Amino acid sequence: MFMRRRHGKKGSTLLEYSVLFVALMLGLLAIHFSLRRSIAGRWRQAADSFGDGRQYDPAATVVTVN
DSSP states (O other), X not given: OHXXXXXXXXXXXXXXXXXXXXXXHHHHHHHHHHHHHHHHHHHXXXXXXXTTTOOXXXXXXXXXXX
């Protein structure tokens, strides 16, 4: 009888560790996406500061070909 109880506990412990691992991975994945978007926003803000927010305008840009 003692062996049956221990076997059931071992299985539930494995399940608990699996759920904890999945929750941890989902949390890290959410943090990854949040940080990636944050860094991309900072890069965009820094790049826009060089052009004062102006974008490329093909009518105003003159390209000379030699």
